Amino acid sequence: MWRKQYNNKLKSIEDAILSLPKRATVVVGLAATEAQGFLSNLHKYKDNFEYIKVLTCLNMKEYPFFMEKEYENKFANHSWFYAPPTRKAKSEGLCTVDYIPNNLHMAGTDKIMSEKEDDSKLVFWGTVTPMLENSGYFSLGLSNVYEMEVIENADMVVLEVNNNMPWIHGETQVHINQADYIVESDWEIPALPIVEPSELEEKIAKYIADLVDDGSTIQIGIGGIPNAVAKLLVDKRDLGVHTEMFTESMIDLFEAGVITNNKKNLWKGRSICTFALGSKRMYEWLNNNPGVWVMRGSYVNDPFVIAQNDNMISINTAISVDLQGQVVSEAIGTKQFSGTGGQLDTHRGAIKSKNGKGIIALRSTAKKGAISTIVSAHPQGSTISVPRHDVDYVVTEFGVAHLRGKSLSQRVKALIEISHPDFREKLLTEAKELGYI
Incomplete structure (x- = not known):
């Protein structure tokens, strides 16, 4: 039954692209689940459309539709979170790329509301696992x-089936009845290299690990500092x-018996998590693993x-923190570098938790110690x-500054103490000039 319906909805990527409305907003999956078959081929059919706006988050590859100037009047790439490809396009002055300010937990619903004010159709084109023959379900996999939210509100849904996408448990199931079209495209799922922490990052991680008590529930990001923190949590x-x-x-923390999830209030x-991004080893570990749910x-x-x-x-x-405690994590001046993502979401959730802690980590200097x-x-x-609040x-x-509940002058002193010694005198002078102390 389900296979017959699958075959009736199956199209080539070319035919599916040509089936899109002349004016449309097409939302693709995040990061490793972005529909590469669609994104790699869209530019070939520019003459078929009036205007297509593609919504992405954390682009994994450079695609011609937003990287080449000839497509500026036909296509746009709006993104919730910049990555190297979108940063490159923006730095080259291409107007195809634009940033969507957001808090991650509201990204989908906010954008759906915004798009309903436009006259274009809303399309979801996302990567899924192969269909389960006995039930007609696919899994959204890694995100x-x-x-x-977009699938449930879209005018058209295209599912790009990829045999390499791991089946992840949780709220990831999409039924064949929800799809207008099916395409098949077996590209390799993008993987990230493992970043080994530097000696400096290990010093930062040691301070953070000391703030984590047994029985804590953790939210941890990616990169040298988070990787270093994880290594130092093996005794928890x-x-x-x-x-x-x-x-x-x-x-590694699972396999060391450190993560048990037995002390959580929710989902013991x-x-x-809400998405996963890492190595091929991680994708294989997550595949059909009932201990990890994507919600x-x-x-x-x-x-x-x-x-x-x-x-x-x-x-x-973070990128920088000022003496009032204001945190900049996504931009350098007015130049967008990444995105807010879920930083404020998880930080606010943690500080409202009983005995919770919101931790912002950064190196004391940048540009090889110059600033x-x-x-x-x-x-x-x-x-x-x-x-700051x-x-x-x-x-x-150089240490930990605990700012919650502290006055402005107390914050200044605490932050200067954890700044690099080469800049402390200058920071103190500037704080006095600003009237902070």
Whole structure:
């Protein structure tokens, strides 16, 4: 029964693209689940469309439709989170790329509401696993940040079946009845190299690990500092996972018996995330693993939901922090670098949790020690990712500044103490000139 319906909906990628409305907003899956068959071929059919806006998040590859100037009047790539391809297009002055400010737990619903004000049709084109023959279900696999909300509200749904996509448990099931078209495209799922932490990152991680108590539920990101933190958590007990992004470092903690999820208030025994990105080894480990559930981003990243886990620890990184405690994590001046993502979501959830902690980590300097990342004031127009009134712990390789509930002068002194020694006198002078102390 389901196979017959599958065959009736099956199209070539070319035919499916040509079936799109002349004007449309096409939302694709996040990061490793972005529909590469669609994205790699869209530009070939520019003469068939009036205007196509493609919504992405954390682009994995450079695609001609947004990387080449000849397509500027036909296609646009709006993104919730910049990655190297979108940063490159923006730096080259291409107007095809634009950023969507957001809190991750509201990204899908906010954008659906916004698109309903436009006259274009809303299309979802996402990557899924092969269909289960006995039930007609596919799995969204590695991401459900906004995907399910879009599927439920789209005017058209195209599922790009990929044999390499792991089947992930949770709220990932999409039925054949929900699809208008099926295409098949077996590209390799993008993988990230494992980043080994530097000596400096290990120093930062040591301070962070000391803030994590046995029985805590953790949210941890990706990169050298988070990887270093994970390595230093091997002596902890009964940790739980409620995280936006499932990362490679968590597997080692599972296999060491550190992560049990037994002390969580929500979803005991299971790790909860809203997307996963890592190595091929991680994808194989996650495949059909009932201990890890991918849930909607609107649930996983809701600060109210996060706060229901006692002893919640949110660990995020930043580009710079000013002496008031304002955190910049996504931009350099007015130049968008990445995105807010779920940083403010998870940070706010953690500080509202019973005995929870929101941790912001960063190196004390940038550009090989030439500039301080602790600054007296951010440049005019800087995007603040975490407001000063939300900030809890700030950690560098020189220590921990606990800012929650502290006055402005107390914050200044605490942050200068964890800044690089080469910049402390200058920061103190500037703080006095600004009237902070």
